Amino acid sequence: MTLIKAVRGTRDLLPPETELWNRVEATARRVFARYNFGEIRTPIFEDTQLFARGVGEETDIVSKEMYTWEDRERFDVQSLVNAWTNVQINDRGFVIEGAIPYVLREVEKFGVRLILGRRNPEKPEFVAFGAKVTREAIEALSRAKQAIQTKRILPFSPDADYLRRFGPGLRLVVPAGLPAEDVDRGEVEIEEFPGQFSKSVQSLTLRPENTAGVVRAYIEHKLGETGLLQKLYYIGPQFRRERPQKGRYRQFWQIGAEVIGPPSAGSESPLRDAEVLEMLASFLDELGITGWKLVLNSVGSSTDRPRYIAALREALKDKAPQMCGDCQRRAETNPLRVLDCKVPEDQPIIETLPRIADYLDEESKAHFAAVLAALDACGVQYEVNPRLVRGLDYYTRTTFEFTHGGLGAQNALLGGGRYDGLSEMLGGPKAPGIGFAMGLDRLILTLQNRRADEAPGAGQFALADAYIAPLSDTQNAAALELARELRRAGLRVELGDGAFRLKKSFEIGNKVARAIVLLGEDEQRSGILTIKSFATGEQTKIPRGELAQALR
Ligand code: AMP
Numbered sequence: 001m002t003l004i005k006a007v008r009g010t011r012d013l014l015p016p017e018t019e020l021w022n023r024v025e026a027t028a029r030r031v032f033a034r035y036n037f038g039e040i041r042t043p044i045f046e047d048t049q050l051f052a053r054g055v056g057e058e059t060d061i062v063s064k065e066m067y068t069w070e071d072r073e074r075f076d077v078q079s080l081v082n083a084w085t086n087v088q089i090n091d092r093g094f095v096i097e098g099a100i101p102y103v104l105r106e107v108e109k110f111g112v113r114l115i116l117g118r119r120n121p122e123k124p125e126f127v128a129f130g131a132k133v134t135r136e137a138i139e140a141l142s143r144a145k146q147a148i149q150t151k152r153i154l155p156f157s158p159d160a161d162y163l164r165r166f167g168p169g170l171r172l173v174v175p176a177g178l179p180a181e182d183v184d185r186g187e188v189e190i191e192e193f194p195g196q197f198s199k200s201v202q203s204l205t206l207r208p209e210n211t212a213g214v215v216r217a218y219i220e221h222k223l224g225e226t227g228l229l230q231k232l233y234y235i236g237p238q239f240r241r242e243r244p245q246k247g248r249y250r251q252f253w254q255i256g257a258e259v260i261g262p263p264s265a266g267s268e269s270p271l272r273d274a275e276v277l278e279m280l281a282s283f284l285d286e287l288g289i290t291g292w293k294l295v296l297n298s299v300g301s302s303t304d305r306p307r308y309i310a311a312l313r314e315a316l317k318d319k320a321p322q323m324c325g326d327c328q329r330r331a332e333t334n335p336l337r338v339l340d341c342k343v344p345e346d347q348p349i350i351e352t353l354p355r356i357a358d359y360l361d362e363e364s365k366a367h368f369a370a371v372l373a374a375l376d377a378c379g380v381q382y383e384v385n386p387r388l389v390r391g392l393d394y395y396t397r398t399t400f401e402f403t404h405g406g407l408g409a410q411n412a413l414l415g416g417g418r419y420d421g422l423s424e425m426l427g428g429p430k431a432p433g434i435g436f437a438m439g440l441d442r443l444i445l446t447l448q449n450r451r452a453d454e455a456p457g458a459g460q461f462a463l464a465d466a467y468i469a470p471l472s473d474t475q476n477a478a479a480l481e482l483a484r485e486l487r488r489a490g491l492r493v494e495l496g497d498g499a500f501r502l503k504k505s506f507e508i509g510n511k512v513a514r515a516i517v518l519l520g521e522d523e524q525r526s527g528i529l530t531i532k533s534f535a536t537g538e539q540t541k542i543p544r545g546e547l548a549q550a551l552r
Contacts, residue, residue, distance in 0.1 A: 009242070009250025019462065020444055021253075024287060025235055028255045031283045032233045035275070037257055040232040042213035044239075048203040054212030054394065054426055058334040065240040067206040206239035211394075211419065211435055212426070214258050219428030229265045229272075233257035235440075246445075247408070253440035256416075260423070260433030267432040270367050273398045273418065274374030276434055280402060280414065281380045289404070289446055292413065294381065296400035297388035298368035299336075300360045302421050305396065308359035309335055319349050336389045355386045364397060371398055394419040398434065404442075406449045413446065414438035465491040465551045466531075467509035471520035473498035479519050482529075482544075489548035510534050515551060 006012055013021060029039070048068050055062050207213055214232055217223075223230050235255045242248055259276060261267040277294060284292050300308060312335040320331035323338070323346045330337040339350060360368070375382055390399050399417035416436025423431035466486060470479035476498045483495045494512050496505050509516035518530040529547055532539040542550045 007250070009244035011249065016462070017444075020447060021440070024440065024443060024447070025255070027287055028233070028235065028283060031279065031286055032257060035231065035279050037231040037233045040214055040217060040234050041236070042207075042210065042217055042234065044237065045204050045206050046213055046216065048205040050212050050216055050426070051205055051208060054215065054422060055209065056334070056394070059337075061208045061240060065242055066208055067239050067241060068203060069205075071202045071204045208240045209238055209437060210234050210236065210254060210256055211258060211422070211437070214435075215260065215419075215422050215426055215428065215431070215433070218260055218431060219423060219426060223260075224262050224423075224429050224431050227262060227265060229259055229261040229267055231257070231259050238437075247439075247442050249441060254437045255440055255443075256435060256437035258433055258435035260431050260435075263430060263432060268367075268420065270370035270398075271374060273371045273434050274378070274380075276416070276436065277371075277375060277382075277400065278378050278380050280436065280438075284402065284413075287443075287447065289413075289443070289450070291405060293383060293403050293405075294400060295383050295385045295388055295403060296371075296398060297356070297385055298360060298364055298397050299356055299389055299395055299399050299417070300364050301396055304356075304360050304364055305336075308354065308356050311354045311359065312336070312338070315353050319353070323349055339387050339389045350387065356389070357386050367397055390415055390417055394422040394425065396420045400436070402438075404446050406446050412439070413442055462492070464494040464513040465515070467494045467496060467505070467513035467516045469496040469500070469502070469505035469509060469516055469518050470498040471502065471518060474521070475519050475524060478524050482517070482519060486548055486551065491548060491551055517547070517551075 048066070051062055051066060057063065214234065218230060218232075233256065236253065237251050238254050239251055241250055244250060257276070257279075259267065259272050266272065277296075281292075281294065299305060313331070316331040316335055316338065320328050320338075323331075324341065324343045327338050327341050327343075327346055330341075339353070341347075341350065372382070372384070388399055388401060389395075390401075395417040397418040397420065399415075401415045402413045403411045404413050405411065414436050416434070418432070418434045420432040422433065423429060468479050468483050468486075470476050479495060479498070483493045486493045494509075496508065500508070505518075506516060514535060515531050515533045518532075523529050527544045528541050529544060530539065530541055531547070531550065540550075
């Protein structure tokens with residue numbers, strides 16, 4: 001049998017590595033709380049439109065990396081069968097001519113078209129209906145059948161091709177020769193016609209990032225009406241169909257945060273930008289990540305950007321044909337992305353393109369200068385890179401990345417920036433904001449690389465405080481009780497099994513715990529337990545009441 005493996009680009013995280021993940025997440029929660037952030041959890045999938053609008057159709061993420069599917073309303077087979085059962089179908093057949101107008105009227109209200117066949121030993125007989133299959137439709141079907149009971153039969157037996165002309169739908173197939181009682185009981189097969197159920201289809205997408213979801217929630221819950229800044233952070237998986245490589249996955253994890261609110265709450269202030277950047281510097285320092293680099297730029301306001309993009313388009317008219325295929329496409333669709341190109345031969349050309357800094361208006365320049373001044377004041381090191389633009393359409397003014405040399409080609413630990421027009425783009429009120437998303441997978445890689453040099457052996461399983469070895473099956477229950485007592489006292493305890501021989505208990509105990517506690521008949525009776533420390537080799541007898549203390 002072929003083995004089923006984790007899907008390409010996804011992976012399992014196992015202990016002890018997950019301890020490192022937990023530590024990073026706990027550090028994020030602790031540090032962000034000091035800056036008065038609260039956690040938000042948005043759904044893992046959203047309406048596709050949210051990303052199309054909020055991230056931008058022309059971005060790589062939306063144009064080629066999203067996991068999107070058509071979500072059809074599921075029909076409930078059981079209710080359908082029950083609807084059938086409610087009707088007594090008499091021996092003469094199914095549809096009664098006079099019922100047709102009534103049936104159609106009833107059922108079409110719900111976008112359902114209904115055709116009823118008559119009983120024929122050669123052919124299956126069926127009911128078919130198209131469009132939306134909802135609870136209402138099922139109820140309508142049930143009512144229609146009640147009507148059929150009282151009227152005359154329509155001698156008509158449509159085949160599948162005929163039914164397909166009605167478009168997608170469902171077909172209840174009554175197997176030929178089925179006794180009438182079975183039909184009455186609803187023993188029918190249900191077949192689905194191919195196609196889409198027009199009214200109930202919704203395009204859904206696994207979130208490729210979380211900012212759009214947070215802003216959707218901000219709008220939906222009218223958080224702006226509080227008049228206060230919203231400071232929200234999230235921790236969770238994101239999904240992009242990228243080519244997997246080290247540090248790049250199709251399901252990856254991000255920790256991110258957003259500061260968003262009405263302008264009256266100070267959401268546009270450069271102080272917000274600087275505060276977020278300072279928080280990130282403190283977070284990385286607290287994790288013990290050294291050698292990070294903060295690179296930032298301003299991509300201007302929503303009025304600067306179009307002027308700059310126009311200039312870029314103009315310059316690219318001559319230059320794009322000498323560039324890589326991706327750049328030629330981007331020059332048309334999203335010229336800013338040309339600056340992101342990593343192809344070495346394109347770099348000299350990129351150097352000659354207009355710079356955003358020359359297109360910033362006075363306000364944007366002053367805003368950026370104020371961000372830099374605040375960073376200087378609190379001693380956070382940075383580098384301005386006039387070529388830094390980010391892949392997502394909604395960024396305005398400050399954009400930034402923290403990179404780390406240890407990561408190789410995928411060197412961005414985190415990225416973020418200001419998105420002053422995003423809320424309005426999603427139909428919400430004016431709500432300027434700034435945020436970032438940090439790749440947890442890459443952060444962990446950096447920590448693991450560092451640990452390998454600086455702390456050999458780190459990242460191994462933490463040993464349990466005690467391994468409890470019942471000496472026979474008779475002590476199993478008592479051993480569980482003892483383990484419960486010690487665990488309630490806060491100790492990390494591993495429980496053995498009375499079926500193991502003593503030698504085996506010692507071998508396992510030595511691998512998983514710092515000490516072994518023997519629980520035999522004598523110990524159970526006397527309440528005095530035997531412990532052996534694996535570190536010192538020392539064996540002692542300890543009264544049960546003092547055990548937790550002794551094991552600490
Ligand atoms: P972005 O949302 O593209 O700005 O990405 C923010 C951060 O998420 C990046 O700096 C990376 O650290 C991380 N990231 C993005 N895509 C991936 C991926 N496919 N696998 C792992 N980490 C990723």
